[in-house]
Amino acid sequence: MAGPTHQPAPPPPARPPTPVDTGSEALAQALHSSFAIVRFLMLVLVVVFLGSSFFIIGPQERGLILRLGRPVGEGEAALLSPGLHWSFPYPIDEVVRVRITEIQTLRSTIGWYAVTPEQELAGTEPPVAPGTPLIPGVDGYLLTGDGNIIHSRATLRYRIEDPLRCVFGFGVGTNGGFDLAGVSNAVLNTLNQALVHAAARFTVDDVLTRNVLGFQEEVLRRFLELARERDLGIVVEQLQVESRPPRQLKQAFDDVVNAAVRRGQVLNEALSYANQTTNRAMSEAAALISRAQADRTRYLESLAAEARRFEGLLAQFERNPDLYMQQRVAEVMARVLTNVQDKFYIPERSDGKTRELRLLLNREPPRPQGAQPGR
Known part of the structure; x- marks a missing residue:
């Protein structure tokens, strides 16, 4: 015997369609467009916000990033070299540039x-009256x-x-x-x-x-x-x-300076004269010393030559003293009686006795050349 059969429940009756409100639909579309514009603007602001964080350090600068008042990095690592850098925008980060x-x-x-600044630029000084304190x-x-x-x-x-x-x-x-x-x-x-x-x-x-x-x-x-x-x-x-x-004492200081300049000039002139005199004296002394040394050398050479000559004469004297003495006497007499007109030489006798000398004093004087006899 077959069991009872189950039939599916009938579907619920369809709800009548809701009538469309034109105003609501327009409001929904406007809100949707506004949200899209807001999202776009927010995206643009984020990009601008992040893009504004790029900065450039010039070639003559060094930079620092202060994050909440504290430097980013320690020591030399905290210094930013010239070039492009990025940091969080203010007030999170603050960029400091130092030239x-x-x-x-x-x-x-x-x-x-x-x-005054005008006097400073013009190179002038404010006037001051004599005696002004x-x-x-x-x-x-x-x-x-x-x-x-x-x-x-x-x-x-x-x-x-x-x-x-x-x-x-x-x-x-x-x-x-x-x-x-x-x-x-x-x-x-x-x-x-x-x-x-x-x-x-x-x-x-x-x-x-x-x-x-x-x-x-x-x-x-x-x-x-x-x-x-x-x-x-x-x-x-x-x-x-x-x-x-001080400007109030300018004349007095100028007088002192002029006196010092004059003193320096006098000292320089005195030193110049002293140097000239010293140099001249040194030159004369050097010349005297040089001349004395030359004379000394000449005298020494002359004495050495005389010594050598006397040594040669000594040998001659030792060989024949009489002959040597006669030669020397003859030389001396010839040198002494060079300008004498009449010469009489009386040698000693071999026996040592003196010779007798007779002179004719009334002889006829010599006749000048070209004179005639009897005049």
């Missing part, structure tokens, strides 16, 4: 009298080691050597650029202290005339010493120091 090859010029602010609050000055007052100022040319030290020691600008004000103030204070220190170690004459270069070298030495102690992170390219006497 390490740019020469900075700084001038001391103490020790110089008041002068120096105003300490306006005119700067320095005290020398001997208690005198001078005007002096130093001009320094330097460049940054250690960007890390400068950045973290003197601050960063608000626009990502390096703030030179902090470095300039530190260098200026150091320069002023070096100038005061050097002035106290020199006299007024040394600073103004006698040892100008030494004073400038002392300012540079003291500045470099203080710069190392304070770790300024700079390199000095050039330092020049200009010094002048």
Whole structure:
């Protein structure tokens, strides 16, 4: 007997279609388009946001990336070389650029009298009346080691050597650029202290005339010493120091300088005359010595020749003394009686007795040549 059969349940009746609302459909399409535009704009903003993080470090610069105020990297690794770099946008990262090859010029602010920028550019000085006192609050000055007052100022040319030290020691600008004000103030204070220190170690004459270069070298030495102690992170390219006497005493200092110049001229003339006299005396002495040496040599040679001649005569004398003596007497008499008209030579007798000499004194005088007899 067959079991009961199960028939499928009939499908539910179809729901009537919902009527289409034209306003809703338009709103849905507008929202869909707006979301697409928003997504596109967001994508563009992300690209622009990320693209703005690229930056370029110039050939004369070094860069630093500060991430939340701390440098990215340590030591030299934190310095960015010239070229293209990337960082997170501000305020996550901040890029600092430091010009390490740019020469900075700084001038001391103490020790110089008041002068306007226009007068400085024109190279003129403010007028000062005779007898006008120096105003300490306006005119700067320095005290020398001997208690005198001078005007002096130093001009320094330097460049940054250690960007890390400068950045973290003197601050960063608000626009990502390096703030030179902090470095300039530190260098200026150091320069002023070096100038005061050097002035106290020199006299007024040394600073103004006698040892100008030494004073400038002392300012540079003291500045470099203080710069190392304070770790300024700079390199000095050039330092020049200009010094002048007080303008109120300019005439007095000029008189002293003129006297010193005149003194130097007189000393130079005296030294020149002394050198000329010494050189002339040395030349004359050398000539006398040379002549004396020549005479000495000549006399020695003459004496040596005479000695050799006497040695030869000695041999002749030893062979025949009488003959030698007669020859010598004859030679001497011939030399002595060269200009005598009448010569009478009476030799000694062989027996040693004297000979008798008879002269006819009234003889006829010699007749001149060409004269006739009887005249």
